[in-house]
Amino acid sequence: MKDIKKQNNFCDIHGQKKILKSKIIRFKNNKWKGIKKIPYKDKAGNWTLIDRFPLISSSSIKFEIRYFEISEGGRSSLEYHEHAHVVICLKGKGKIRLGNKFYILKHLDIAYIAPNEVHQLINPFKEPFGFLCIVDRERDRPIEIED
Amino acid sequence: MKDIKKQNNFCDIHGQKKILKSKIIRFKNNKWKGIKKIPYKDKAGNWTLIDRFPLISSSSIKFEIRYFEISEGGRSSLEYHEHAHVVICLKGKGKIRLGNKFYILKHLDIAYIAPNEVHQLINPFKEPFGFLCIVDRERDRPIEIED
Numbered sequence: 001m002k003d004i005k006k007q008n009n010f011c012d013i014h015g016q017k018k019i020l021k022s023k024i025i026r027f028k029n030n031k032w033k034g035i036k037k038i039p040y041k042d043k044a045g046n047w048t049l050i051d052r053f054p055l056i057s058s059s060s061i062k063f064e065i066r067y068f069e070i071s072e073g074g075r076s077s078l079e080y081h082e083h084a085h086v087v088i089c090l091k092g093k094g095k096i097r098l099g100n101k102f103y104i105l106k107h108l109d110i111a112y113i114a115p116n117e118v119h120q121l122i123n124p125f126k127e128p129f130g131f132l133c134i135v136d137r138e139r140d141r142p143i144e145i146e147d
Numbered sequence: 148m149k150d151i152k153k154q155n156n157f158c159d160i161h162g163q164k165k166i167l168k169s170k171i172i173r174f175k176n177n178k179w180k181g182i183k184k185i186p187y188k189d190k191a192g193n194w195t196l197i198d199r200f201p202l203i204s205s206s207s208i209k210f211e212i213r214y215f216e217i218s219e220g221g222r223s224s225l226e227y228h229e230h231a232h233v234v235i236c237l238k239g240k241g242k243i244r245l246g247n248k249f250y251i252l253k254h255l256d257i258a259y260i261a262p263n264e265v266h267q268l269i270n271p272f273k274e275p276f277g278f279l280c281i282v283d284r285e286r287d288r289p290i291e292i293e294d
Contacts, residue, residue: 019231022245022264027255060231060262062283063210084166084207088279090255098169108174108237115207117169132235134281136209 019058032067040068041077045144049074049123057137064137069130070094070123078120078147083139085113087121091130095122105131118145166205179214187215188224192291196221196270204284211284216277217241217270225267225294230286232260234268238277242269252278265292 026033037051049071056065069091070076078097087096089105096103096111097120105111113119123129173180184198196218203212216238217223225244234243236252243250243258244267252258252268260266270276 019259020261022261022266023259024243024250024252025257025259027253027257032255032257055257056233056259058231058259061210061233063208063281065233065235065257065281084205086203086208086212088212096171103171105171106174108179110172110174110179110202110212112166112170112172112203112205114167114169119169134210134212 019056019060025055035067045077046147047075047077050076050121055132059137062137064135066133066135067130068121068133069128070121071128072123072126074123074129076121077142077144078118079142079144080116080118081140081142082115083136084115085111085119086132086134087111087113088132088134089129090132092123092127093125094129094131095124096120097122105129166203166207172202182214192224193294194222194224197223197268202279206284209284211282213280213282214277215268215280216275217268218275219270219273221270221276223268224289224291225265226289226291227263227265228287228289229262230283231262232258232266233279233281234258234260235279235281236276237279239270239274240272241276241278242271243267244269252276 025035032055035053035055037053040047040050040052051069053067055067089107089109093104093106096105098117179202182200182202184200187194187197187199198216200214202214236254236256240251240253243252245264
Protein backbone atom coordinates (compact mmCIF):
# COMPACT_ATOMS: atom_id res chain seq x y z
CA MET A 1 0.00 0.00 0.00
CA LYS A 2 1.60 3.26 -1.07
CA ASP A 3 1.31 6.70 0.42
CA ILE A 4 0.05 5.71 3.84
CA LYS A 5 -0.23 8.81 5.97
CA LYS A 6 -1.69 9.37 9.35
CA GLN A 7 -4.68 11.63 8.85
CA ASN A 8 -4.38 14.95 10.57
CA ASN A 9 -7.64 14.93 12.43
CA PHE A 10 -8.67 14.75 16.06
CA CYS A 11 -9.35 11.09 15.81
CA ASP A 12 -5.74 10.37 14.97
CA ILE A 13 -4.27 12.82 17.46
CA HIS A 14 -6.39 10.99 20.01
CA GLY A 15 -4.95 7.77 18.62
CA GLN A 16 -1.40 8.61 19.64
CA LYS A 17 -2.35 7.81 23.21
CA LYS A 18 -2.13 4.34 24.58
CA ILE A 19 -5.18 3.39 26.65
CA LEU A 20 -3.31 1.74 29.48
CA LYS A 21 -6.29 0.89 31.63
CA SER A 22 -9.45 -0.96 30.81
CA LYS A 23 -12.50 1.24 30.68
CA ILE A 24 -16.26 1.11 30.26
CA ILE A 25 -18.05 3.66 28.08
CA ARG A 26 -21.71 3.79 29.06
CA PHE A 27 -24.51 4.30 26.56
CA LYS A 28 -27.35 6.27 28.14
CA ASN A 29 -30.03 8.62 26.82
CA ASN A 30 -29.08 7.81 23.27
CA LYS A 31 -25.39 8.72 23.59
CA TRP A 32 -22.06 7.46 24.90
CA LYS A 33 -20.92 9.13 28.10
CA GLY A 34 -17.78 11.22 27.64
CA ILE A 35 -17.76 10.93 23.84
CA LYS A 36 -18.09 14.31 22.15
CA LYS A 37 -19.18 14.80 18.60
CA ILE A 38 -16.54 16.31 16.33
CA PRO A 39 -16.68 17.61 12.77
CA TYR A 40 -16.96 14.88 10.13
CA LYS A 41 -13.93 16.27 8.30
CA ASP A 42 -11.69 19.29 8.79
CA LYS A 43 -12.46 20.60 5.30
CA ALA A 44 -15.77 21.26 3.56
CA GLY A 45 -16.62 18.88 0.75
CA ASN A 46 -19.42 16.97 -0.90
CA TRP A 47 -20.87 15.94 2.47
CA THR A 48 -23.51 17.41 4.76
CA LEU A 49 -25.46 16.80 7.97
CA ILE A 50 -23.12 14.14 9.32
CA ASP A 51 -21.45 13.97 12.75
CA ARG A 52 -18.50 11.88 13.89
CA PHE A 53 -18.08 10.38 17.36
CA PRO A 54 -14.64 8.85 17.99
CA LEU A 55 -15.34 5.88 20.27
CA ILE A 56 -12.10 3.93 20.59
CA SER A 57 -8.61 4.78 19.38
CA SER A 58 -5.38 3.68 21.00
CA SER A 59 -1.83 2.87 19.98
CA SER A 60 -2.39 -0.51 21.72
CA ILE A 61 -4.68 -1.60 18.87
CA LYS A 62 -4.40 -1.46 15.10
CA PHE A 63 -7.95 -0.25 14.48
CA GLU A 64 -10.28 2.60 15.37
CA ILE A 65 -13.98 2.48 16.11
CA ARG A 66 -16.02 5.52 15.18
CA TYR A 67 -19.76 6.16 15.22
CA PHE A 68 -21.29 8.41 12.57
CA GLU A 69 -24.79 9.81 12.51
CA ILE A 70 -26.41 11.29 9.41
CA SER A 71 -29.53 13.45 9.75
CA GLU A 72 -32.40 13.40 7.30
CA GLY A 73 -31.12 14.51 3.89
CA GLY A 74 -27.47 14.17 4.84
CA ARG A 75 -24.60 12.23 3.32
CA SER A 76 -20.96 11.34 3.81
CA SER A 77 -18.29 12.24 1.29
CA LEU A 78 -18.34 10.38 -2.04
CA GLU A 79 -14.82 9.00 -1.96
CA TYR A 80 -12.41 6.10 -2.28
CA HIS A 81 -9.20 5.05 -0.57
CA GLU A 82 -6.93 2.05 -0.29
CA HIS A 83 -8.07 1.12 3.20
CA ALA A 84 -11.18 -0.99 3.69
CA HIS A 85 -14.11 0.00 5.93
CA VAL A 86 -16.57 -2.01 7.92
CA VAL A 87 -19.91 -0.30 8.57
CA ILE A 88 -22.51 -1.68 11.01
CA CYS A 89 -25.91 0.01 11.13
CA LEU A 90 -27.01 0.74 14.71
CA LYS A 91 -29.73 3.38 14.37
CA GLY A 92 -32.49 3.96 11.84
CA LYS A 93 -31.72 3.01 8.28
CA GLY A 94 -29.82 4.51 5.38
CA LYS A 95 -28.43 3.93 1.95
CA ILE A 96 -24.94 2.94 0.95
CA ARG A 97 -23.47 3.52 -2.47
CA LEU A 98 -20.85 0.97 -3.56
CA GLY A 99 -19.52 1.80 -7.00
CA ASN A 100 -22.67 2.62 -8.95
CA LYS A 101 -24.99 0.42 -6.89
CA PHE A 102 -27.13 1.48 -3.95
CA TYR A 103 -28.24 -0.73 -1.05
CA ILE A 104 -30.45 -0.03 1.96
CA LEU A 105 -28.80 -0.67 5.33
CA LYS A 106 -31.06 -1.52 8.27
CA HIS A 107 -30.48 -2.46 11.90
CA LEU A 108 -27.28 -4.52 12.29
CA ASP A 109 -26.74 -4.96 8.56
CA ILE A 110 -23.01 -4.93 7.87
CA ALA A 111 -21.24 -3.43 4.86
CA TYR A 112 -17.67 -4.37 4.04
CA ILE A 113 -16.29 -1.68 1.73
CA ALA A 114 -13.36 -3.16 -0.21
CA PRO A 115 -10.16 -1.19 -0.93
CA ASN A 116 -10.61 1.49 -3.60
CA GLU A 117 -14.39 1.04 -3.83
CA VAL A 118 -16.12 4.38 -4.45
CA HIS A 119 -18.63 4.73 -1.63
CA GLN A 120 -21.01 7.07 0.15
CA LEU A 121 -23.46 6.78 3.05
CA ILE A 122 -26.73 8.64 2.55
CA ASN A 123 -29.83 9.27 4.64
CA PRO A 124 -32.94 9.91 2.52
CA PHE A 125 -35.19 8.86 5.44
CA LYS A 126 -36.96 10.79 8.22
CA GLU A 127 -35.03 9.36 11.17
CA PRO A 128 -31.30 9.70 11.95
CA PHE A 129 -29.10 6.99 10.41
CA GLY A 130 -26.34 5.92 12.78
CA PHE A 131 -23.57 3.41 12.17
CA LEU A 132 -20.29 2.14 13.51
CA CYS A 133 -17.37 2.46 11.12
CA ILE A 134 -14.29 0.39 11.91
CA VAL A 135 -11.01 1.05 10.10
CA ASP A 136 -7.29 0.42 10.39
CA ARG A 137 -5.62 3.03 12.58
CA GLU A 138 -2.94 3.67 9.97
CA ARG A 139 -4.63 4.40 6.69
CA ASP A 140 -4.34 6.43 3.52
CA ARG A 141 -6.21 9.67 2.93
CA PRO A 142 -9.60 9.47 1.18
CA ILE A 143 -9.87 10.95 -2.31
CA GLU A 144 -13.13 12.81 -2.80
CA ILE A 145 -14.80 12.59 -6.17
CA GLU A 146 -17.55 14.49 -7.92
CA ASP A 147 -20.87 12.75 -8.45
CA MET B 148 4.91 -7.71 21.89
CA LYS B 149 6.49 -11.15 22.19
CA ASP B 150 5.20 -14.52 21.06
CA ILE B 151 2.62 -13.32 18.57
CA LYS B 152 1.09 -16.31 16.86
CA LYS B 153 -1.81 -16.66 14.52
CA GLN B 154 -4.43 -18.62 16.42
CA ASN B 155 -5.32 -21.91 14.85
CA ASN B 156 -9.06 -21.50 14.71
CA PHE B 157 -11.60 -21.12 11.93
CA CYS B 158 -11.69 -17.40 12.39
CA ASP B 159 -8.04 -17.13 11.47
CA ILE B 160 -8.14 -19.66 8.67
CA HIS B 161 -10.95 -17.52 7.28
CA GLY B 162 -8.70 -14.51 7.80
CA GLN B 163 -6.11 -15.70 5.30
CA LYS B 164 -8.49 -14.70 2.53
CA LYS B 165 -8.61 -11.23 1.12
CA ILE B 166 -12.15 -9.95 0.65
CA LEU B 167 -11.65 -8.40 -2.76
CA LYS B 168 -15.20 -7.24 -3.31
CA SER B 169 -17.44 -5.13 -1.18
CA LYS B 170 -20.29 -7.05 0.38
CA ILE B 171 -23.39 -6.60 2.47
CA ILE B 172 -24.21 -9.02 5.29
CA ARG B 173 -27.90 -8.80 6.09
CA PHE B 174 -29.27 -9.12 9.63
CA LYS B 175 -32.69 -10.79 9.57
CA ASN B 176 -34.68 -12.91 12.01
CA ASN B 177 -32.11 -12.27 14.71
CA LYS B 178 -29.08 -13.49 12.76
CA TRP B 179 -26.63 -12.52 10.03
CA LYS B 180 -27.26 -14.21 6.72
CA GLY B 181 -24.45 -16.58 5.72
CA ILE B 182 -22.67 -16.38 9.08
CA LYS B 183 -22.48 -19.75 10.80
CA LYS B 184 -21.85 -20.22 14.46
CA ILE B 185 -18.63 -22.01 15.30
CA PRO B 186 -17.24 -23.38 18.57
CA TYR B 187 -16.03 -20.70 20.98
CA LYS B 188 -12.61 -22.40 21.26
CA ASP B 189 -11.16 -25.58 19.83
CA LYS B 190 -10.35 -26.91 23.31
CA ALA B 191 -12.54 -27.32 26.40
CA GLY B 192 -11.79 -24.90 29.24
CA ASN B 193 -13.33 -22.79 31.95
CA TRP B 194 -16.07 -21.55 29.60
CA THR B 195 -19.58 -22.74 28.81
CA LEU B 196 -22.74 -21.89 26.83
CA ILE B 197 -21.04 -19.41 24.51
CA ASP B 198 -21.11 -19.32 20.69
CA ARG B 199 -18.84 -17.47 18.27
CA PHE B 200 -19.93 -15.94 14.97
CA PRO B 201 -17.05 -14.71 12.79
CA LEU B 202 -18.43 -11.64 11.02
CA ILE B 203 -15.54 -9.98 9.23
CA SER B 204 -11.98 -11.17 8.72
CA SER B 205 -9.77 -10.33 5.78
CA SER B 206 -6.10 -9.87 5.04
CA SER B 207 -7.07 -6.42 3.68
CA ILE B 208 -7.69 -5.18 7.22
CA LYS B 209 -5.73 -5.44 10.45
CA PHE B 210 -8.70 -6.33 12.64
CA GLU B 211 -11.42 -8.94 12.99
CA ILE B 212 -15.01 -8.48 14.03
CA ARG B 213 -16.66 -11.35 15.85
CA TYR B 214 -20.05 -11.64 17.56
CA PHE B 215 -20.40 -13.80 20.65
CA GLU B 216 -23.58 -14.88 22.34
CA ILE B 217 -23.73 -16.27 25.87
CA SER B 218 -26.84 -18.15 27.05
CA GLU B 219 -28.24 -17.88 30.56
CA GLY B 220 -25.66 -19.19 33.03
CA GLY B 221 -22.83 -19.16 30.49
CA ARG B 222 -19.42 -17.51 30.48
CA SER B 223 -16.35 -16.94 28.36
CA SER B 224 -12.92 -18.13 29.39
CA LEU B 225 -11.27 -16.35 32.33
CA GLU B 226 -8.06 -15.30 30.62
CA TYR B 227 -5.53 -12.63 29.74
CA HIS B 228 -3.38 -11.83 26.72
CA GLU B 229 -1.22 -9.05 25.37
CA HIS B 230 -3.73 -7.92 22.76
CA ALA B 231 -6.53 -5.54 23.71
CA HIS B 232 -10.23 -6.21 23.09
CA VAL B 233 -13.15 -3.95 22.38
CA VAL B 234 -16.54 -5.33 23.39
CA ILE B 235 -19.85 -3.68 22.38
CA CYS B 236 -23.06 -5.05 23.87
CA LEU B 237 -25.73 -5.61 21.20
CA LYS B 238 -28.22 -7.99 22.82
CA GLY B 239 -29.56 -8.39 26.35
CA LYS B 240 -27.15 -7.58 29.15
CA GLY B 241 -24.29 -9.31 30.88
CA LYS B 242 -21.42 -8.94 33.28
CA ILE B 243 -17.79 -8.29 32.54
CA ARG B 244 -14.97 -9.08 34.92
CA LEU B 245 -11.94 -6.78 34.62
CA GLY B 246 -9.27 -7.81 37.09
CA ASN B 247 -11.22 -8.39 40.29
CA LYS B 248 -14.01 -5.93 39.48
CA PHE B 249 -17.35 -6.73 37.87
CA TYR B 250 -19.46 -4.38 35.74
CA ILE B 251 -22.87 -4.80 34.11
CA LEU B 252 -22.89 -4.24 30.34
CA LYS B 253 -26.14 -3.13 28.73
CA HIS B 254 -27.23 -2.15 25.21
CA LEU B 255 -24.37 -0.39 23.36
CA ASP B 256 -22.16 -0.09 26.43
CA ILE B 257 -18.55 -0.47 25.33
CA ALA B 258 -15.73 -2.18 27.22
CA TYR B 259 -12.10 -1.58 26.29
CA ILE B 260 -10.08 -4.43 27.79
CA ALA B 261 -6.48 -3.28 28.14
CA PRO B 262 -3.50 -5.52 27.33
CA ASN B 263 -2.92 -8.23 29.97
CA GLU B 264 -6.10 -7.45 31.91
CA VAL B 265 -7.65 -10.63 33.32
CA HIS B 266 -11.20 -10.69 31.97
CA GLN B 267 -14.34 -12.76 31.54
CA LEU B 268 -17.81 -12.19 30.08
CA ILE B 269 -20.62 -13.76 32.07
CA ASN B 270 -24.37 -14.07 31.63
CA PRO B 271 -26.20 -14.45 34.97
CA PHE B 272 -29.43 -13.15 33.38
CA LYS B 273 -32.46 -14.86 31.77
CA GLU B 274 -31.98 -13.55 28.23
CA PRO B 275 -29.07 -14.20 25.83
CA PHE B 276 -26.17 -11.75 26.13
CA GLY B 277 -24.72 -10.86 22.73
CA PHE B 278 -21.76 -8.62 21.95
CA LEU B 279 -19.36 -7.63 19.22
CA CYS B 280 -15.71 -8.25 20.01
CA ILE B 281 -13.17 -6.46 17.85
CA VAL B 282 -9.50 -7.46 17.97
CA ASP B 283 -6.29 -7.16 16.01
CA ARG B 284 -6.06 -9.88 13.35
CA GLU B 285 -2.55 -10.80 14.45
CA ARG B 286 -2.58 -11.44 18.16
CA ASP B 287 -1.07 -13.56 20.89
CA ARG B 288 -2.76 -16.63 22.33
CA PRO B 289 -4.92 -16.15 25.44
CA ILE B 290 -3.70 -17.68 28.69
CA GLU B 291 -6.53 -19.26 30.66
CA ILE B 292 -6.44 -18.97 34.42
CA GLU B 293 -8.25 -20.65 37.28
CA ASP B 294 -10.76 -18.63 39.25
